[in-house]
Amino acid sequence: MSVSAFDLFKIGIGPSSSHTVGPMIAARQFACKLRAAGLLPATATLVTELYGSLSATGRGHGTDRAIMLGLAGHQPDQIDPNAIEPALASIRETQQLRLLDIQPIAFREKEHMLFLRKSLPFHPNGMRFVALDAAGAELASAEYFSVGGGFVVDADGQRVLNETSLALPTAVELPYPFDTGADLLAQCSRHQMSIAALMLENEKQWRTLPELRRQLLAIWQTMAGAVQRGCASSGHLPGRMQVQRRAAGLYQQLQNPDKNAPLDPLAAMDWVNLYAIAVNEENAVGGRVVTAPTNGAAGVIPAVLHYQQRFVAGASEDHIIDFLLTAAAIGIIYKKNGSLSGAEVGCQGEVGVACSMAAGALAAVMGGSPAQVENAAEIGMEHNLGMTCDPISGLVQIPCIERNAMGAIKAINAARMALRGNGTHVVSLDKVIKTMMQTGADMKTKYKETSRGGLAVNIVEC
Template identity: 60%
Template sequence: MTEDTKIQTPGNVTPVVPHWRREIKPVESSQLEVNISVTDLYTIGIGPSSSHTVGPMRAAKRFVDLLSGKNILEKTYRVIVELYGSLALTGHGHGTDLAIMLGLSGERPSKVVPESIPLTLENIRQQKRLNLLGLKLIEFHEEEHLLFLKDKMLPEHSNGMRFYAFDSDGNQIATKDYFSVGGGYVVTHDEGDRAETKGHNISLPHPFTSADELLAIGKETGLSIAEIMLENESCWREETETLEFVDSVADAMINCIQRGCETEGILPGGLDVKRRAPSLYSELMANPERASRDPLTVLDWVNLYALAVNEENAAGGRVVTAPTNGAAGVIPAVLKYYQRFCIGATQEGTRNFLLTAAAIGSIYKKRASISAAEMGCQGEVGVACSMAAGALTAVLGGTNEQVENAAEIGMEHNLGLTCDPIGGLVQIPCIERNTMGAMKAINAARLALSGDGQHVVSLDEVIETMRQTGLDMLSKYKETSQGGLAVNVVEC
């Protein structure tokens, strides 16, 4: 039996504290010191995966930028890319191959036009040539120069990439390792933190590395979580710029929902998954009186919103990484639910929703991970559910304590969620899983709002539990398609 810890309390009473209430294991200080902005939690890019598509595209672009910066781009005769771990195992289904080729060509996730991608890839594959940064044409034979090393893994992270550049004599003139650590973030050996985040050494007016610290700031200042996040953002840019960014994220989310509702067809990849959002949308629009007979019709709308986004993501369309692409439908679905079905919804409420969600997401990023390759799907859909639950609670009038409670509930009931996509595609069970994450978020908010914010398990404790669960989880359940549904369902 585990020995219990005693603590002193007023009146000289020394109650026994169960082992599960002990102090959480500290996170490495270098990880906590990273300042995470709202622009880190939301990025507008393309599907189907933030870690397997967005991250590799950024890494490839950074490598050719490195060649250019060292004035060796013109000398480059051949580029070879090696993919390791989860990137190698599920990269084909997640679009890692196309992401690498696009990145080497100079494309960025936020700027690439989804409709132009098929023609670009067709030209590279047919001509067996690739134009580095659009400036240097080289031979590129995909089967020889883009290698999926499925039986190897770099020790630093399961999403590893190694880039090489050679001159015409076969001499290696540059090499670099990159790691896609979730949410589109890319790090290297010589970076103590994410290269995508700027201003690490700045001093925030309200620094926080945990939910407990965030709540303490709220009590001391009287500020809401959204207000705390907004004031912190002032260290990077003017408030008007931050609000413009948040508005652009909200617009991109809603536009993605609309495109998903209107676009019919079969999703790419070979599973022949039919888009369901258009037919559900048509049915709901054709029967407006349905809600009067069935009060649960609102759930059909929430399902629709999540389906629409994740079908767009699976098709490689324009989506918002929130905080990942695999979980891109949860926050937009709950946000749209707030805008359409909650009395008193405003633009300010939408902004507060996204700012609150970002504050919660930043704690997960600092104290654990949002990478399915590290945490399983609890680190993607689970985190998105937690973020959305807290955000909805905030805009429905909840206190900071109720927000923290909702976020905790959202994760607590996603603990242990595996990532085992069939065929390595972000389709089954990923698309439906986003609908369930959105539903859990709404219910978590309602549960929290019915209480006073006091609860047994804290958000910090559930985040640490998620981290430990992720470490204990077998690798075959962490975005490798080597276990679970991926091996127990016969592909058609």
């Protein structure tokens, strides 16, 4: 199956692409399957079983909420975040859920949503749905796996698409196909094209040029909107830790600097931190963000692109397009050869991949050659190898929010280092992706989005 830039950049809601966006898509898909089979009228209730990481951090990551919303027919890129709480409150108060907003079924969370510690063999983020008739007999069942970045596959490994994507062909013949970093560099060299230009031609197999530009700019506007909302919102994040939101206060400080203070040559870093923190605070409250390539890492790419637009001379709309296309090309290589799942390889597969994508994209729009772009992407991942995923209290807050800010700063530095070289380097992007996967395989399960290791067990919750 060919992978598009819009498979990497998906508009959705927080706090997690693998635990919120993916399960919502899977739940809706199962309800649609019941409707297609003519089983919806006979369905009296439905049991959801969550396995592995979905069970361990599901409540903190909003998996329970996502399942209910998906069964009710909602889609992550369409639902109004302001409508979520009323919809959930209605289900819980009435103990009734309307499948696809059509068929009423009994739904009591403790009875009909089961959190099971064991993992299914295919992937740590497994879920199983079972539809039952009024007598309790099974009508249909299905297993799905949320494999990172909002990607969902069924028990046969076939990708499950969000309904809004179904109009697009899932298999097309691309004019410039690539699977690896080496493939991408060879295509660019053979055809004397930049990575962004190559991606543009590939993307035109799905969309016209005007539509492609419109949708990429819509992705950027959604990213920018998350920054704006984060900078305007104060108070505490949800959850027992009651983490104080910081973006609004930081924004006010940066907007009103001390005029008597000496010039700070690193002030741009504060703005980059702000952009990333603002996005991930929005993600933590379940707001509208762009999966880039995951929700847990949603702040890195917007922060670096904001940096380019604000602090790099000559920034333009074309740079936004080229940045996102280049980042997507790098993300596609990770998707095909690595992982975007914290439950599979730790946070190196989330913030690490986002850092790599952002580093390569920034190098590209600052005039880097394809070789320098590949070098920047490699640097971005090499120095995130081994990073664990250990969210405190199962929430996408600590260390996730600050980690996005650090990932954005690393990406900028990686791009600058690569641009000072000629693209020649010892460790290739393909080798570092292979290393990421090997490191993830060796990493203990407790460090992979289970909240059973690392910071998650060394910090006493208040």
